[in-house]
Amino acid sequence: xxxxxxxxxxxxxxxxxxxxxxxxxxxxxxxxxxxxxxxxxxxxxxxxxxxxxxxxxxxxxxxxxxxxxxxxxxxxxxxxxxxxxxxxxxxxxxxxxxxxxxxxxxxxxxxxxxxxxxxxxxxxxxxxxxxxxxxxxxxxxxxxxxxxxxxxxxxxxxxxxxxxxxxxxxxxxxxxxxxxxxxxxxxxxxxxxxxxxxxxx
Amino acid sequence: xxxxxxxxxxxxxxxxxxxxxxxxxxxxxxxxxxxxxxxxxxxxxxxxxxxxxxxxxxxxxxxxxxxxxxxxxxxxxxxxxxxxxxxxxxxxxxxxxxxxxxxxxxxxxxxxxxxxxxxxxxxxxxxxxxxxxxxxxxxxxxxxxxxxxxxxxxxxxxxxxxxxxxxxxxxxxxxxxxxxxxxxxxxxxxxxxxxxxxxxxxxxxxxxxxxxxxxxxxxxxxxxxxxxxxxxxxxxxxxxxxxxxxxxxxxxxxxxxxxxxxxxxxxxxxxxxxxxxxxxxxxxxxxxxxxxxxxxxxxxxxxxxxxxxxxxxxxxxxxxxxxxxxxxxxxxxxxxxxxxxxxxxxxxxxxxxxxxxxxxxxxxxxxxxxxxxxxxxxxxxxxxxxxxxxxxxxxxxxxxxxxxxxxxxxxxxxxxxxxxxxxxxxxxxxxxxxxxxxxxxxxxxxxxxxxxxxxxxxxxxxxxxxxxxxxxxxxxxxxxxxxxxxxxxxxxxxxxxxxxxxxxxxxxxxxxxxxxxxxxxxxxxxxxxxxxxxxxxxxxxxxxxxxxxxxxxxxxxxxxxxxxxxxxxxxxxxxxxxxxxxxxxxxxxxxxxxxxxxxxxxxxxxxxxxxxxxxxxxxxxxxxxxxxxxxxxxxxxxxxxxxxxxxxxxxxxxxxxxxxxxxxxxxxxxxxxxxxxxxxxxxxxxxxxxxxxxxxxxxxxxxxxxxxxxxxxxxxxxxxxxxxxxxxxxxxxxxxxxxxxxxxxxxxxxxxxxxxxxxxxxxxxxxxxxxxxxxxxxxxxxxxxxxxxxxx
Numbered sequence: 001x002x003x004x005x006x007x008x009x010x011x012x013x014x015x016x017x018x019x020x021x022x023x024x025x026x027x028x029x030x031x032x033x034x035x036x037x038x039x040x041x042x043x044x045x046x047x048x049x050x051x052x053x054x055x056x057x058x059x060x061x062x063x064x065x066x067x068x069x070x071x072x073x074x075x076x077x078x079x080x081x082x083x084x085x086x087x088x089x090x091x092x093x094x095x096x097x098x099x100x101x102x103x104x105x106x107x108x109x110x111x112x113x114x115x116x117x118x119x120x121x122x123x124x125x126x127x128x129x130x131x132x133x134x135x136x137x138x139x140x141x142x143x144x145x146x147x148x149x150x151x152x153x154x155x156x157x158x159x160x161x162x163x164x165x166x167x168x169x170x171x172x173x174x175x176x177x178x179x180x181x182x183x184x185x186x187x188x189x190x191x192x193x194x195x196x197x198x199x200x201x
Numbered sequence: 202x203x204x205x206x207x208x209x210x211x212x213x214x215x216x217x218x219x220x221x222x223x224x225x226x227x228x229x230x231x232x233x234x235x236x237x238x239x240x241x242x243x244x245x246x247x248x249x250x251x252x253x254x255x256x257x258x259x260x261x262x263x264x265x266x267x268x269x270x271x272x273x274x275x276x277x278x279x280x281x282x283x284x285x286x287x288x289x290x291x292x293x294x295x296x297x298x299x300x301x302x303x304x305x306x307x308x309x310x311x312x313x314x315x316x317x318x319x320x321x322x323x324x325x326x327x328x329x330x331x332x333x334x335x336x337x338x339x340x341x342x343x344x345x346x347x348x349x350x351x352x353x354x355x356x357x358x359x360x361x362x363x364x365x366x367x368x369x370x371x372x373x374x375x376x377x378x379x380x381x382x383x384x385x386x387x388x389x390x391x392x393x394x395x396x397x398x399x400x401x402x403x404x405x406x407x408x409x410x411x412x413x414x415x416x417x418x419x420x421x422x423x424x425x426x427x428x429x430x431x432x433x434x435x436x437x438x439x440x441x442x443x444x445x446x447x448x449x450x451x452x453x454x455x456x457x458x459x460x461x462x463x464x465x466x467x468x469x470x471x472x473x474x475x476x477x478x479x480x481x482x483x484x485x486x487x488x489x490x491x492x493x494x495x496x497x498x499x500x501x502x503x504x505x506x507x508x509x510x511x512x513x514x515x516x517x518x519x520x521x522x523x524x525x526x527x528x529x530x531x532x533x534x535x536x537x538x539x540x541x542x543x544x545x546x547x548x549x550x551x552x553x554x555x556x557x558x559x560x561x562x563x564x565x566x567x568x569x570x571x572x573x574x575x576x577x578x579x580x581x582x583x584x585x586x587x588x589x590x591x592x593x594x595x596x597x598x599x600x601x602x603x604x605x606x607x608x609x610x611x612x613x614x615x616x617x618x619x620x621x622x623x624x625x626x627x628x629x630x631x632x633x634x635x636x637x638x639x640x641x642x643x644x645x646x647x648x649x650x651x652x653x654x655x656x657x658x659x660x661x662x663x664x665x666x667x668x669x670x671x672x673x674x675x676x677x678x679x680x681x682x683x684x685x686x687x688x689x690x691x692x693x694x695x696x697x698x699x700x701x702x703x704x705x706x707x708x709x710x711x712x713x714x715x716x717x718x719x720x721x722x723x724x725x726x727x728x729x730x731x732x733x734x735x736x737x738x739x740x741x742x743x744x745x746x747x748x749x750x751x752x753x754x755x756x757x758x759x760x761x762x763x764x765x766x767x768x769x770x771x772x773x774x775x776x777x778x779x780x781x782x783x784x785x786x787x788x789x790x791x792x793x794x795x796x797x798x799x800x801x802x803x804x805x806x807x808x809x810x811x812x813x814x815x816x817x818x819x820x821x822x823x824x825x826x827x828x829x830x831x832x833x834x835x836x837x838x839x840x841x842x843x844x845x846x847x848x849x850x851x852x853x854x855x856x857x858x859x860x861x862x863x864x865x866x867x868x869x870x871x872x873x874x875x876x877x878x879x880x881x882x883x884x885x886x887x888x889x890x891x892x893x894x895x896x897x898x899x900x901x902x903x904x905x906x907x908x909x910x911x912x913x914x915x916x917x918x919x920x921x922x923x924x925x926x927x928x929x930x931x932x933x934x935x936x937x938x939x940x941x942x943x944x945x946x947x948x949x950x951x952x953x954x955x956x957x958x959x960x961x962x963x964x965x966x967x968x969x970x971x972x973x974x975x976x977x978x979x980x981x982x983x984x985x986x987x988x989x990x991x992x993x
Contacts, residue, residue: 051901052271054241055290058901100427100451104420105287107888107905114904115897116717120297123263123271126240142240146276146283 043127043161052122054144056105068102074150076159086159089150127163131181140181151175244270248278248817249751250741251289252349252734253890255616256280256419257743258289259817262735262754269293269735269755278817280399280747286420288890291899295734296755298898300718302730303759314728319760322727323767326685327774329710330366333682339368339662343672343681347688348375348618348625351739352748353789354687354764355624356796357781359636361768364654365777369641369666370681372632374689375618375625376669380980381583382614383626385592388492388527388977389600389860392804392851393626393638396832397575397611398745398820402426404609405575407566409439411595412463412581412984416447417887417947419579419615427451435572439563441466442581443882443984444912444956445949454562457951460880460985462553464587465866467594469549470564472541474601479568481603488847489600490855491532493540493863501525503586503870503973504670525976527589532863540863552866567598573609574599579617580884584984589977590864600861606834606847616744623742627805628796632672633665636799638851641665653798654780668979670972673701676709685712687764688731692720693892693962696981697935697972714764719894720962731764732757733895738789740813746829748807749818765792804832804840804851869985870973873953877933877987879917880954883966884984886947893960909961910943913990914952918944923992930991931955936968939993955990959983 049057061082064071069088071077076087132139154160156169166174244263251258259278263271272292276283305322306314317325333341344358350373362371386393402408402425415423430436430451440452441463449455458466474480495501502525532540546557553560567574576598582591596605596612604610616622629636639646647661667675673695675681695701703709703724713725716733736757742748769781769788783791790810797807800821808819812826820828824839831837833847841848849859873879888906889896896902911931913923923929925944930937940957950956957966971986 051291051294051899054271054273055901056287058905101416101420101424101447103447104416104424104887105285105290107287107901109901109904111904111907113907114900115893115907117299118294118297118898118900119299120294122269122293123239123241123244123265144241144273146274 043125043163046161047124053125054123059106059108063108068106069100072102076153076157078158084158087150087153087157089148089153138177141175141178142181145180239265239270241271245754247735247752247754248275249735249754250619250743250749250818251285252292252295252619252895253288254419255348255618255621255744256422257619257741257745257747257749257818258285258421259749260285260289260292262293264754267755269296275817280743280745280817281421284421284424287888287905288896288902289421291896291901292734294899294901295895296716296736298717300898301758301761302716302718302722302728303761304730305760306728308726319762319770322729323770323774325727326712326771329683330771331775333710334366337682339366340370340666341680341682342366342368343370343667343676343684344372345669345672345684345686345689345691346371346373346624346630348373348378348616348621349688350620350624350630350764351737351741352620352623352628352796353739353792354768355620355628355630356636356792357765357768357772358687359628359630360654360780361772361777363635363641363650363661364656365772365775365780367660367662369632369662369664370672371630371666372669372672373621373625373630374669374691374694375621376631376980377584377694377983378580378617378980379583379614379621379625380631380978381585381588381592381975382578382616383631384589384975384978385596385614387638388589388862389593389596390833390849390852391638391854392832394622394746395611395613395744396606396834397608397613398747398830399425400830401573401575401609401611401613403429404573405429406433406435406572406609407437407439407569407574409441409563409566409574409576410448410452411441411576411578411591412443413577413579413615414442414446414448414884414948415577415579415615416451418617418885420887422615423448423451437566439566443880443954444951447887447947454559456555456559456563458553458555460872460882460954461586461869462866463582463585463591464594464864465544465549465552466555466560466563467591467598468541468544468864468866469546469553469560470567470598471537471594471601472544472549473546473561473564474568474598475538475541477564477568479564480601481570484603485534485601485861488849488858489861490858491534491537491863492529492855492860493532493536494527494529495525496865498867501867501976504976504979527977529860537861537863540865544866567602567604570602573607574602574604575609576612577615579615581984583614583978583980584982585980586870586973586975586982586985587864587867588975588980588982590862590867590975593862593864596859597861597864600859605859606831608831611831614744619743620741622744622746623740623748627742627800627807632668635661636796637803637805639799649799653795669695670974670979670981676711677701677703679707679709682708683710683712685714686721686725687714687767690715690719690721690892690894690962692724693965694959694967695972696967696970696983698965698967699935700972714767715894716761717894717898719892720965729767730757730759730761731767732761736761737763740793743818746820746832747818748813748821750810750813752814870982871934871971871986873987877989878953879988879990880950881931881933881966881969881986881988882950882954882956882984883959883970884956885960886958889958889960891960892962894962897960906958906960909940909958909964909966910946911940911990912943912946912948912950912956914950914954915944916952917990918942921990921992923990928993930993931957931966931969931988932991933969933971933986933988935971938964938966938969940964955988 071085072088151174155166246261258281259275260272261275274283274285304316307317309315437453439454440449441456546560550557576595599605599612635650711725712727713722714729714731722728735754738753740750793810806822808823822829835841835843835845888902923942927942930939974981
């Protein structure tokens with residue numbers, strides 16, 4: 001119990017720090033050069049590394065000459081001077097696919113120019129929180145689970161953005177309470193209206 | 202990590218963040234505005250096959266407000282089960298480059314471009330074709346298409362040309378790509394395309410990759426093999442190659458052979474199988490006949506004039522006609538044994554550079570009846586001066602051991618383009634072909650086509666047209682006067698490009714339909730804007746005989762139109778509208794259903810249009826609504842009536858058996874010497890599709906591989922004093938090119954050889970390559986010629 005309370009205290013300190021970092025990043029404008037470490041939990045930087053929400057991110061560091069999963073392992077790890085290497089989110093894909101070919105989807109950025117102008121902007125991450133039945137109910141999962149089976153990669157630890165960090169990382173059976181909600185469909189009961197569901201944060 | 206390195210990372214490696222800070226504020230604002238505005242479920246999702254390679258991955262395309270907003274791997278598609286590669290994930294941006302072709306453009310007298318209307322453009326094409334027909338006959342007109350054509354596009358062209366213009370000068374770029382595989386399957390089974398399917402990747406035990414960098418070129422299929430390997434430790438991967446690649450990193454055995462000696466290696470394996478009695482005698486007796494062709498090197502030749510413009514082979518003659526025809530003579534197992542006597546492990550090791558132990562190990566794998574063996578190949582075997590022979594030899598290994606037409610045991614040819622199978626091979630857009638494996642020089646086949654097309658008997662000409670290599674030479678000579686090119690970029694991809702360059706005022710007329718400007722549109726007289734990928738409805742056929750349909754999801758930009766529509770409109774203006782008698786707003790389904798008549802009842806049955814709409818594609822032959830995973834196999838193929846075993850029912854010339862061909866080792870057309878001491882091999886990289894006209898317009902793909910380079914062996918580089926990033930000049934007998942060196946990059950060529958990707962239109966490696974080819978398939982060899990390297 002005491003340990004739990006201490007953990008919670010530590011967590012709230014950490015969350016406050018991350019919130020501060022997020023605010024800092026949020027107000028960061030044109031100042032060059034200070035983007036690296038602080039930006040790891042910024043939604044806009046997340047967007048900038050992806051062609052659209054759902055596209056594999058490009059690699060925001062140079063080729064280390066190492067196997068990617070040395071750092072991007074099951075839990076992720078801090079890398080000196082560079083920041084936190086997020087965990088690999090793909091663990092469930094082991095069932096169907098090898099995850100050993102990271103660079104089949106994740107590519108380095110080796111040039112700043114473009115070959116031809118292209119102003120396409122795709123789907124952006126929905127930053128509204130998952131839907132809840134009521135304020136105390138667990139939110140549903142607002143994204144597909146394919147290639148994102150390891151919830152902890154994005155929702156716990158230093159790699160997690162504040163807005164989506166879980167308050168209870170010790171409970172590792174996430175999908176016991178959080179279920180995917182991909183479609184807008186509402187079950188229509190033959191016996192009349194059910195709960196309508198409520199959008200909230 | 203050292204501080205210095207961190208700074209370097211921030212400075213150079215995080216271009217995305219740097220760009221975000223100032224340069225792309227506007228875009229950032231748009232991204233911010235969109236965040237939260239839409240979610241997955243707000244988009245309209247439709248299914249489509251990926252636009253790029255022959256794998257045929259299923260994607261879901263998400264559309265909002267008439268624009269593609271996202272794609273996702275289609276988890277319901279059995280090809281990829283949700284996974285894509287980096288090209289597939291970045292598909293949407295491919296359509297939205299700012300320099301999309303939007304209007305028909307006509308080259309003016311000053312070499313500039315004038316916008317004209319569609320009516321003017323189509324009338325002009327019709328008049329140019331008519332003029333050439335009137336003045337010089339049907340041999341003076343040509344059409345050069347693509348394995349990236351949808352089925353409708355290729356079908357419209359082949360019907361218009363053969364049935365309307367009465368010309369067989371129709372070719373696809375698949376001649377540069379799959380022609381050797383076509384000849385391989387046709388000479389052995391009288392029916393094109395593989396007998397197996399992608400389920401072989403889970404069912405097999407040993408995967409033998411013949412010159413095939415599958416990890417980069419068919420990444421999603423390679424992932425299926427790797428997944429099988431992880432779950433089943435008994436699975437082995439063997440990489441037979443002339444260069445270390447990403448694929449080699451995952452191989453249990455890497456076998457490096459000298460260029461062109463794969464012929465000797467395959468014969469060496471056959472030798473050991475016979476020596477050790479590891480052959481399936483009952484299978485051979487029941488299902489196989491032996492055949493021998495012409496083996497004289499000078500008689501076959503290499504189909505080129507050689508390096509200095511004079512023939513290396515007198516048989517070619519000055520007229521650039523390639524009269525070589527292979528001739529089959531009966532052979533036998535006993536004769537095979539005598540034929541293989543010289544391919545002892547010791548001699549094969551000497552020729553190939555492969556250690557005897559590895560040759561024995563390969564024979565052990567092929568000969569082990571407790572294990573399923575899948576041989577895989579693509580361009581290394583097909584783009585080969587003896588490409589048909591190599592296709593034959595790989596299949597021979599499976600025939601000798603009976604490892605064919607069953608789950609996990611097959612020779613499996615992978616294709617490069619999304620519809621090389623569906624359009625080039627099945628529709629038959631090659632110079633000598635008709636739909637469903639039929640050929641123009643067979644009177645019965647012509648009669649069947651004329652009947653389906655409602656034409657007078659004798660309409661379709663019997664003489665095959667120009668094959669690709671010949672077509673461009675004929676255009677240069679002036680024997681072809683009008684050529685239309687769709688969905689391909691030959692001014693980047695033809696080997697020895699020097700020979701096709703146009704002279705100003707050459708009096709010829711060239712039309713190019715594409716979605717972006719390319720060196721080929723630059724060489725054209727008239728450029729037409731095409732609708733790309735899901736900007737129109739279409740059908741592709743992938744490597745495993747899967748026919749896949751997609752609906753139009755968004756409007757094309759400007760006045761861009763579908764390739765098939767352009768062709769039909771020109772045909773109508775030439776008085777050939779009877780060939781396309783369908784309503785203007787509903788022609789896709791009836792055209793496809795007419796095409797489908799060619800294959801019904803002969804083992805080439807395609808699924809109905811309605812079935813294609815409802816499924817994630819179906820593997821032909823589709824009989825009674827059911828697809829066929831393993832052809833020729835009892836229990837799988839509805840045309841096989843036996844209870845067990847196989848029946849090669851299409852091979853009527855061989856008594857409904859497969860033909861085992863005896864094929865010897867020949868040297869390459871050009872080999873390194875004192876003046877040009879290095880082998881040059883060319884190919885693709887994972888991030889770019891072919892000539893990069895689509896993928897280079899996607900920021901993430903361009904920035905991952907911004908330009909081409911030359912991979913050099915580390916020891917060679919050290920001896921020359923060259924390191925990664927240094928500029929070097931590559932020189933062949935035909936041209937030279939300056940590039941940056943890459944040492945120990947993603948590919949590592951062995952000593953004495955270099956590798957250059959061909960996607961970079963600003964730095965054309967095909968100015969250096971040799972236009973030698975396989976004289977059976979007429980497919981050129983982009984993988985072998987001699988160069989030297991100079992420091993700049």
